[in-house]
Amino acid sequence: MRIPHHGRRHLALLATATAAAGALAAATTPAIGMPVHHVHPLSGGVHAQVSTGGDGDGGEESDEISEGADQRAEERNSPGVVQPGAYGAAWAAMQNLPRTGGDWSQVTKLPYNSDDPRYRDYNSNSTAGMGLVTGRAAAVVADSHGDVYAGSAGGGVWRSTTGGGHWQSISDQLPAQATGALTLDGKGRLWLGTGEATTNADAYLGSGVYLLTDPSHGRFSPRDRVGGDELQSTSIHELRISGDTIWAATTEGLWSHSVTNLRGPWKLQFAPNPDYLPGHPLAADPNAAYENIVSDVAFDPADPGHVLAAVGWRSGALPNGSDSNGYYSNTGGTWQLVTSGLGDLPTGAGDVGAVTFAASADHQRYYAITQSPDSLNAGAGFGGIYVSKSGSPFGQWTKIADASSLAGSGSVLGSPGNQSWYDESLIVDPKDHDHVYAGLEEVFETKDGGTTWTTPGPYWNFPLACWSLDPNAQSGTCPQTTHPDQHGLAIGSMNGQSYVVAANDGGLYRRPVDGQADSLGHATDWTSLNDGTIDTLQFYSVGVGADPAGKGVVVTGGLQDNGQSVLRGYGSRAVDTVMGSNFGGDGGMTLVDPTNGCNEAQEYVYLEINVTQDCAANNGLGAPTTYDVPPPDNATSAARFIAPFSADLKNPDLWVAGGQHVWVQNQGFAIRSSSAWTSAFDLGAGHVATAVASSGGKVYAAWCGPCNSQGFTHGVAVGNADGTGWQQLSLPANLPNRYISDIAVDPADSSHAYLTFSGFSRDWNEGPGAGIGHVFETHDSGATWTDVSANLPDVPVDSIALTPAGGLLVGTDLGAVYRAPGRTQWRAIAQLPAVSVDQILLGPDGRVYAATHGRGVYAIDLRDLGRG
Template sequence: MSAPTRKRRWLTICALAASAALVATPAGAASGRTSPFGARALARLAAERAQSTGAVTPKATAEDDDGGNEADEIAEGADQYAEARTSPGIVAPGAYGAAWTSLTDLPSTGGSWRNITDLPYNSDDSRYRDIDSNSSGGSGNVTGRMAAMAADDDGYVYAGSAGGGVWRSRSGGGHWQPISDRLSSQSTGALALDGAGRLWLGTGEATTNADAYLGSGVYVLSDPHHGTFSSRRRVGGDELESTTIHELRFGGGKVWAATSEGVWSHSTRTLGGAWKLEFAPNPDYLPGGSLASDPSAAYKNIANDIAIDPKDPDKVILAVGWRSGDDYNGFYTQDSKGSWQRITSGFGDLPTDADNVGNVTFARSADGSRYYAIDQSPEQLNTNPDSGLEGIYRAASPSGPWTKIADYRQLAADGSALTSSGYMPGVQAWYNQFLTVDPSDPGHVYAGLEEVYETKDGGGTWSTVGPYWNFNFSCWSIDPAKQTGDCNQTTHSDQHGVAIGRYHGKSFVYVGNDGGVYKRPVDGSQDTSGHATDWTSLNDGTIDTLQYYSVGIGKDLTYGGVSVTGGLQDNGQSILRGNDTVMGSDFGGDGGDTLTDPANGCDLAEEYVYLAIQVTQNCAVNDGSWITDATKATSYNVAPADNATGEARFIAPLAADLKDSSTWIAGGRHIWVQTHGYAIRSGDEWKSVYDLGAGRTATAVAASGGKVYAAWCGPCNNQGFARGISVGNADGTGWHDIALPATGADGTVPNRYLSGFAVDPKNADHVFLAVNGFSRHWTEGPGAGVGHVFESTDGGTTWKDISANLPDVPANSAVVTPNGGLAVATDLGVVYRAPGRTRWERVGSLPAVAVLQLKLGPDGSTLYAATHGRGIYTIRVRDCS
């Protein structure tokens, strides 16, 4: 799939990846969007230019018009990562907390991890301005997704990432340091400063997207200027463990938390004692309730925000509801007896019917004279091909009446970059939302959806100060001598967090999105189109929250050392060459699995999603000349046929034979083999060597010396989940399914998601299997079984559980080290079993971050770990011994 298509689909996949939310999305919960993706955006730009200049345009393919259902695809990606961790049932709260305790109790190996991606990552790097990159879009330096922001008037800024913890800047942004590494959850839901200057952290990202991880509760940092978060400063007991927290609000001496399990409150004066459940619309679905084991339980008590009147803290409005719709969705307030009642009238323009109240964000002015709200509508999400946004609203009191001050059409007409790409503002309003009011002006508001919008007159007029990107504007140019042509820098897309603070006496707005943190003066400048001219990326490399799915390593034949690359959530493919001080991005969109030639790090293949594979043999270095000459492109689309038919998983498996780097294995419904290595130029060069069967898709593949292992699931969700292993040869002979007990009996491979193989390079019949999910202690589903690592010495015919003292935590991948040891990547770090031993040790002391893939460097002396929230780390293999 070409990059310009990927540029279009960057919007849709930003929310995809993988959900550790511990339950799969219930059937029918996702919306039904019908907007096609259409032709590649940049190819269209090139075609328009060609009409006037006679230039040659890049050739379009069938993939360029791969009509699709956007919201269904978002939901499907979310389902698939959740399936890996939940199927065949649901998982009880506390699983990750227990696993973290067990992991930290393990003995540790020697050595320590080194972060190699803690340097700037330039998404506009002109070295990689190839057809498949997003270079020149205007996002500049990026890092991983930021879920929440906070800032004070002393120049301190706090950024809460999706999976890499909380970070502090003492200089108005930049020069960051992590301050939550000692916590058992590195997933941020909310950050808030109270009147006493304390920093409150609600863990568990609450964007209901694919790779949101559950939290371990709420924590307070009394001295945020100097201290770090500690488990000793958790507020209350374990009531909010294994929830997500959307917002923390203060009023009447209490902190209120809008969580995935209702609305809770706690005294801000006394941090001990239990949280009080203020309201849950469906309490029977809460943990311990009669319906707690229902597959839809996690979607029955979602709270999004709380509005509290500072003049009368007893006046509280709750915004409650699942973004795809449920009967309980709505706004609630207390009656004279203290009972919570749904608001059904007197609210003005802000809807009160369940169909039109979804994800909601409130904001109020510092003087309490103005309130604002964003409302995402389930009905719009399910039926409107343009947007899921119901509107933005204003009121003098949280009780209303509310007046609509913007809808998606108005925002689209005020300088949005989305309209020329075929979308409308709010297309992902269930995922992208923030709202804040300038403390010095009740009419000055910043709103975040996919883009950043600003109004200075209370909503009468709006400007798109942070457009989605610059590609469709007349100021844009592919010129590699310029970062964004004649356009100004913008922010990364997909907004989540916002704060206003002061530094050296000047006010700034700080926004957090899928590309990290950006700032501009609160009263900044705009061009004639209403686009800001003064955004600054604060992703200076000292903050590394990059969310990798994969890693690839090869010798750098040009600069020496090694070239390291990896696929990222919504930040394309990063590449770090041997002499680099700044990483570049040679492929855009999302990055999935990665292959790199150990002998030449510029020979690499990158999967986008669903087996959409691109290959390059020069690191995708290009001067931009492809825009006028299609033959100048240096990357090629080589997707096997399962990509076009949709019969591959969102992040589909891709591997090279251990003994022959020119033989590649890819898995969808079919097991695909191609033998041209990095010289492949067409998807037609793949050969299907085995059909797993209708409804089945590969979850892991591996090969050594022509022997191929393939794991699959089908169905892959809780309804009838099934898994299996197929074994055969790369030449298409000898294929057969391994007989696995359907129920995952004790000592056998569990009936859970099979996530990775590690083949002994000395013996292709000796193979290890990593198993995801949680054992039956936590999982209420048929055949959940026990164990996470299994071994076969007879080519996969029989398996033995070798988990021993391994914590009960999802295992993602494994690698056999040169000394015969075994390293395993888990959702909470890396473990190692030395050769001849049966017990596991913890490798180093990574924070509580998911490690999705392990790879060995070209000489086998270094282990590389792709984390989903803290970048790529390395450790010497000998230090694991």
């Protein structure tokens, strides 16, 4: 979701404010992150081939999601592919590390108000209408007793016994915290399929399927896994129960298991190209991850074992010419491509991408929502919504909605569904088979089987007549909407009252199943369920600085699809009870003045840097309080999606940013123009910075290019901020040929520095030069490097920071570790769930801060780390 800068784009929106469902005069922003837990992460390697598609049509968002997906996947896979079992082994090794003393505190476990009036600045989310938000919810189910179970993208499974809200985490013990699918069986048992199934950049993959027999009271544990390792390192799109069999639609084919006899492994029922599965002859092929994707299954109500499987990669044909996209049936005991007989549904190989089925409770209707590879490759992406009135997936399907009809239903997008490969959900009212909710970027509803549609959950309020930039005019006029990008829908009830829950990039929202709407068809009764008890925020970064109010610190960070959070007064009695959002869109890297936490720089994507010197607090909107100051590489996207920038350790006004060029500016937070940036060094055509660091004007810049496994190369350049003395280092053979994720320089000696490496060592990655180790040290400005990984588990390392006494803090894909001053061995820092620590730093208050991509920001006192 891209929130437009008020000052640059909202004037255009105001011109269409009276059009209830007019085209959105702004581009949209992605849900971006990183892939893990997989042999071939789905988000990398194959481009979606999308064009921008025009303002407001979601094309730019879909394009950016695809690009971000490629880039984040490269970090963990290049120079080859990661074999199954890598994360399982890393998790076991992490659990066996000795631990430090102390306990983490979850800093961000409190409400996060995206509409916070304190930060109603030109660049903020505020007034969009989403209200309280948290991180991406990937799946949701609900029962008739008020229990709701929400599966997050990277923060585990959560339970509410009050119809939503007052959440409890119930999966912290599992080695995978990403949810692909949730379902309740006839006995009330909760089935969890791990590994998020959106194929976007931060879709973490999983460790299999788990069964919780008493979900109202119990918690998942590793012993709850059903089957063996056969579903480890897959994503599970759907879990569907038919008769006494549960079916798992996964990125590695279609599998089944008995629901009555839980012993034994899962059985592979169908894979169109089995030679590409793990352990098979073509498993190392760059296209392997895309050859056997099953997005969903549907069943003949007259024959529970008669299955229709939807198979397909979102972009259709692969670079190797393979195109197995299509619907497959197990008619006669063998699986065959369905070439006719499905009515309006496309048949034969080709235009079948992501598909979601939904059956009515009375077995009289089947519905499907589809994504079209042909449309995606032409710059859009939506297939349509279909119904089979026979109640059988093998009956005649009729199209009941397309992008045009949904655009006219009250949508605020010109072309809904452009990223239906990413956000797609569907559910039928169990009491009325003609009443259907459908989720794309927005929430749609039909009460007459698809003859007419409304949009109870519009993308945002900005283009509506009720919206105003003036908070006084805005207040009480535009209704609450949901956050964009729907991933799941559920219908439950409590005390006899039925409700629908929408799971999306901002968490969970609820309304009555037969709710109220205004004249535009926009619901007036959505309630955010993100009450602060659920913290699944997906941070890329964290920044900490002294609060200028004189109490505590300001904690801020960039988030996937939820802008920049700001929490003031942390560590004092004056701490905020609600976080605000002072920048919109995706948040990327963050830079904060440790002496004044309201001096902040936030990255959107591709080095689009914004600065504020007053926390971007509301000033009555008479003038902007934030300034857009990107280095020139932003204009050409000659930078990583989440690109590095930092301040010099000895001169905080000297900033370094990395794209194809190493950019410097010396105005600090007072910068007001992009022209302040100058190029200190050109890393070379096709090269982009992955990490930068500077001390006393001496700059280190790591780069890659090509950054994918087809010809992956990397390097490190060292020189001065004034443009003198630059050289590309001749890297020694002992350095792995993998993605360099971070650099730390010793403030007392700029020739002393550390490099960290993502990916896995050669035991798990057969790519050329994958090597061994994740943390390396130099004492001679990079001429020689020593591996100091020691007992550090073989797991991707994302971030490194130095303590004043010379200790090392490291964030990994599976938690944080510490090496005490003068020691060689690593210890796990207290206990975290299995989440990625994208950035770790030492705040001016003596606390270590960890920005996790799925469980918010944590803090622990540095002094406690020596007490383990």
